[in-house]
Amino acid sequence: VEASQRLWVAVDLAVFTVERGRLQLLLIQMKRAPFTGRWALPGGRIGARETVEEAAERELEEKTSLTRVYLEQLYTFSSPDRDPAGRCLSVAHMALIPPGRPLAHTAKYAAIGWFPVEKLPPLAFDNAEIARYAIERLRAKLAYTNVAYSLLPERFPLAELQRAYEAILGRRLDPRNFRKRIVAMGLVEETGELKAGGAHRPARLFRFTLREPVEMPVLA
Amino acid sequence: VEASQRLWVAVDLAVFTVERGRLQLLLIQMKRAPFTGRWALPGGRIGARETVEEAAERELEEKTSLTRVYLEQLYTFSSPDRDPAGRCLSVAHMALIPPGRPLAHTAKYAAIGWFPVEKLPPLAFDNAEIARYAIERLRAKLAYTNVAYSLLPERFPLAELQRAYEAILGRRLDPRNFRKRIVAMGLVEETGELKAGGAHRPARLFRFTLREPVEMPVLA
DNA sequence: GCAAAAGTGTTGTCGGTACACCCATGC
DNA sequence: GCATGGGTGTACCGACAACACTTTTGC
Numbered sequence: 291v292e293a294s295q296r297l298w299v300a301v302d303l304a305v306f307t308v309e310r311g312r313l314q315l316l317l318i319q320m321k322r323a324p325f326t327g328r329w330a331l332p333g334g335r336i337g338a339r340e341t342v343e344e345a346a347e348r349e350l351e352e353k354t355s356l357t358r359v360y361l362e363q364l365y366t367f368s369s370p371d372r373d374p375a376g377r378c379l380s381v382a383h384m385a386l387i388p389p390g391r392p393l394a395h396t397a398k399y400a401a402i403g404w405f406p407v408e409k410l411p412p413l414a415f416d417n418a419e420i421a422r423y424a425i426e427r428l429r430a431k432l433a434y435t436n437v438a439y440s441l442l443p444e445r446f447p448l449a450e451l452q453r454a455y456e457a458i459l460g461r462r463l464d465p466r467n468f469r470k471r472i473v474a475m476g477l478v479e480e481t482g483e484l485k486a487g488g489a490h491r492p493a494r495l496f497r498f499t500l501r502e503p504v505e506m507p508v509l510a
Numbered sequence: 511v512e513a514s515q516r517l518w519v520a521v522d523l524a525v526f527t528v529e530r531g532r533l534q535l536l537l538i539q540m541k542r543a544p545f546t547g548r549w550a551l552p553g554g555r556i557g558a559r560e561t562v563e564e565a566a567e568r569e570l571e572e573k574t575s576l577t578r579v580y581l582e583q584l585y586t587f588s589s590p591d592r593d594p595a596g597r598c599l600s601v602a603h604m605a606l607i608p609p610g611r612p613l614a615h616t617a618k619y620a621a622i623g624w625f626p627v628e629k630l631p632p633l634a635f636d637n638a639e640i641a642r643y644a645i646e647r648l649r650a651k652l653a654y655t656n657v658a659y660s661l662l663p664e665r666f667p668l669a670e671l672q673r674a675y676e677a678i679l680g681r682r683l684d685p686r687n688f689r690k691r692i693v694a695m696g697l698v699e700e701t702g703e704l705k706a707g708g709a710h711r712p713a714r715l716f717r718f719t720l721r722e723p724v725e726m727p728v729l730a
Numbered sequence: 731g732c733a734a735a736a737g738t739g740t741t742g743t744c745g746g747t748a749c750a751c752c753c754a755t756g757c
Numbered sequence: 758g759c760a761t762g763g764g765t766g767t768a769c770c771g772a773c774a775a776c777a778c779t780t781t782t783g784c
Contacts (some may be wrong), residue, residue, distance in 0.1 A: 297519065299588075299599060338597065342588040366586045366601050368519075368562040377558070379519060379599075381586050449736070466738065467774065490735045491781035510773060669763070686765065687747065710761045711754035730746060 297377045301346045302333035302417065304364070304382065304424030305354070308441050308454040309389040312406040313428075315421060316353065316393070317413070319401040324374050325414035327400070331421065333380065346383040353394055353402065360386040360440035360503060362431075365423055372416045382420045384428060386440035432458050433509045436477055439498040447485055447493030448472065455509070463509075475506065517597040521566045522553035522637065524584070524602065524644030525574070528661050528674040529609040532626040533648075535641060536573065536613070537633070539621040544594050545634035547620070551641065553600065566603040573614050573622065580606040580660035580723060582651075585643055592636045602640045604648060606660035652678050653729045656697055659718040667705055667713030668692065675729070683729075695726065 305316035317329040332353050336345040343363060351357055364382040372378065393402045405411065407425055410418070431437055432455065441454050452468050472478055479499050484492040525536035537549040552573050556565040563583060571577055584602040592598065613622045625631065627645055630638070651657055652675065661674050672688050692698055699719050704712040 297517065299517065299519065336588070339590050341590070342586060342599075363585060365583060366562060368556070368601070370559050370561070379562075381588070447736085464774075464776085465736085466776085469737080470739090471773085488735080489783055490733080491737085491783095493736060667763080684748075685763085686749085689764080690766095691746085708762080709756055711756095711763045713763060 297379070298335055299342070299379045299381065300333050300335050301342050301349060302331040302367075302380045302382050302420055303346055303349055303353075303385055304331060304421055305350065305385045305387060306407075306424075306428060306441070307387050307389050307391070307404065308457045309404065311453050311457055312408075313425075313457045314404040315407050315410065315425075317403060317405055317411070318353075318399040319403075320414055321398070321400050328414040329405075329411045330414040331382075331417045332402075336381075342381040343383070346381075346385070350385050352396070354387060354391050355394065356387050356391060359388075360437050364427055365420075367416055367420060369416065380415075380420070382424065384424045386428075386437060388441060388443050390443075429458060429460075434505060434507050436498065436500060436504050436506055436508065438508075439501050442498075445481055445483065445495040445497050448478070448496055449493060451478070451496070459509070471508070475508070477506070477508070517599070518555055519562070519599045519601065520553050520555050521562050521569060522551040522587075522600045522602045522640055523566055523569055523573075523605055524551060524641055525570065525605045525607060526627075526644075526648060526661070526678075527607050527609050527611070527624065528677045529624065531673050531677055532628075533645075533677045534624040535627050535630065535645075537623060537625055537631070538573075538619040539623075540634055541618070541620050548634040549625070549631045550634040551602075551637045552622075556601075562601040563603070566601075566605070570605050572616070574607055574611050575614065576607050576611060579608075580657050584647055585640075587636055587640060589636065600635075600640070602644065604644045606648075606657060608661060608663050610663075649678060649680075654725060654727050656718065656720060656724050656726055656728065658728075659721050662718075665701055665703065665715040665717050668698070668716055669713060671698070671716070679729070691728070695728070697726070697728070 307314050316332060318332050320326060320328050320330055332349055334349055336342055343361070346361060347357070350361065362384050364384050367380045367382060370377060372380065395402055410421060413421065438451065438454055442451060448469055451472065452463055452465060456463055476499055478496040481495045481497055483495040485495055486492065527534050536552060538552050540546060540548050540550055552569055554569055556562055563581070566581060570581065582604050584604050587600045587602060590597060592600065615622055630641060633641065658671065658674055662671060668689055671692065672683055672685060676683055696719055698716040701715045701717050703715040705715055706712065
C-alpha cells in the first residue's frame with residue numbers, strides 16, 4: 291500500500307513442558323526498557339536467510355539446547371502497536387519439550403524460568419494473548435495427534451503419560467479407559483523394563499512407537 | 511540477528527466458493543515479470559497501520575466487494591527465496607464467499623477468475639503450496655465448524671448445502687443422514703418458503719441459525 | 731501388615747452408517 | 758404419465774463413559 295517502511299519480523303516461542311503434574315510455560319525476564327523486569331516469551335528477529343521455523347528452532351536451541359522436538363508455527367500477530375519500539379510482526383510458535391532440561395542463562399536476559407500456565411505473571415507486549423492462544427491450541431492438538439511424545443522422556447510409565455494429558459486438558463481421566471485407548475491405538479509399546487527406585491509397586495516402562503507428529507484421534 | 515534489511519510482508523488470499531458442485535478458487539493473472547501471464551492468489555502488501563487480517567479484508571473487498579464473510583489467517587510462508595524480487599513474507603488467509611459474486615477487474619492484473627481446485631493452472635511464487643495448505647485446512651474446518659454458512663446464499667435448499675459439503679470433502683454423503691444431522695444439530699432452520707421456478711418438486715428453503723463461526727462437530 | 735501407586739473387564743448408551751422407497755412438480 | 762430431483766425411517770454396530778477391586782512393592 292505504501293513504500294517500504296521500517297518493519298521487522300520476529301518469532302516468539304511458547305515452550306511447554308509438564309513437570310510435577312502441571313503444564314509449564316518457559317519465560318524470560320527482560321532487561322531493557324520499556325519492559326524492564328517484565329516476563330516475556332523467548333524470541334528474536336528472523337535472520338536474512340532463514341524461514342521463521344528455522345529462526346524458532348535456533349531460538350529454542352539457544353535456550354534449551356534441544357533439537358528434534360515438536361515445533362509448530364501457530365499464528366502471526368500483527369497489531370501495529372504491539373511493540374512500542376516500532377512496527378514488528380511476531381510469528382508465534384509452539385514447542386513441546388520433555389521435563390528436566392537445563393536452561394541456558396544468557397546475558398541478554400535477567401532470568402529464565404518455568405511458570406505453571408494457571409499462574410502466569412504479567413507479560414510484556416501482547417505475549418499474554420499469544421500464550422492464551424498457544425495453550426488453547428495445545429489442548430486441541432493433544433486430542434487428535436500424538437504430539438505428547440515430545441513432552442515425555444524416552445521411557446515412561448503409562449501413569450505419567452496420563453498425568454501429562456490431565457495437566458494439559460485440565461481434567462481427570464479414567465485410568466482404565468486411558469490405558470485401553472492408548473494401548474489399543476498402538477500409540478505406545480512396552481519396553482519390558484520396570485521403573486526402579488519407586489517406593490511402591492514398580493511401573494512398567496513404555497515408549498512411543500512413533501516419535502514424529504501424526505494425526506490420530508487420541509481422546510474424545 | 512542482523513540489522514534491518516529490505517524486507518516486506520504481504521498477505522495472500524485463498525478465496526473459495528462452491529459453484530456448479532465444484533469447489534472453486536479465485537485467481538488473478540499477473541501482468542509483470544518475472545511471472546507475466548502466470549496465475550496467482552490475490553494479495554498485496556500490508557499497510558503501515560493495519561494488521562494482516564485488516565489487509566486481507568481490504569484486499570478481499572477490492573476483488574469481490576464483500577465484507578462480513580468468513581476470513582481466517584492460515585499460515586505464514588517465509589522461505590527466503592519465495593519471491594525473486596527480494597525478501598517477502600506472505601501471511602496466507604482463507605476466505606469463503608457465496609457463489610455468483612461479480613468480480614472486480616482492475617488494471618493491476620491481466621485477468622481474474624475462478625478455477626476448480628482439481629484443475630489449477632501453474633501458479634506463481636509458492637502459491638501452489640499455499641493453495642494446497644488452504645484446501646486441506648478448509649476440509650478439516652468444515653467437519654468441526656459451521657463455516658459453510660459463508661459459502662451459501664442467505665436462503666438455500668438443504669440439497670445445495672449437501673452439495674457444498676460434497677464438493678469440499680470430495681466424497682458423496684447420504685442425504686438421509688446428512689439432513690438428520692444438520693437439522694438435529696440446529697445448524698439450519700426452515701424459512702417456510704419454497705424454491706420457485708424449479709423444473710421439479712420444489713425444495714424447502716433453509717437459512718443458517720448462526721452467521722458467525724462456531725466450533726461444532728458437523729461431520730464424522 | 732499397611733500405605734501407596736499400578737494395574738485390570740464388563741456393561742450400557744449414544745452416535746454414525748448403511749440402506750430403498752414415495753412425493754411433488756413441469757413438461 | 759414420466760422424468761427429475763426432493764424428501765423420509767429403521768436397524769445394526771462400534772466407540773466411549775461409567776464404574777471397584779486386586780496386585781506389588783517399601784517401610
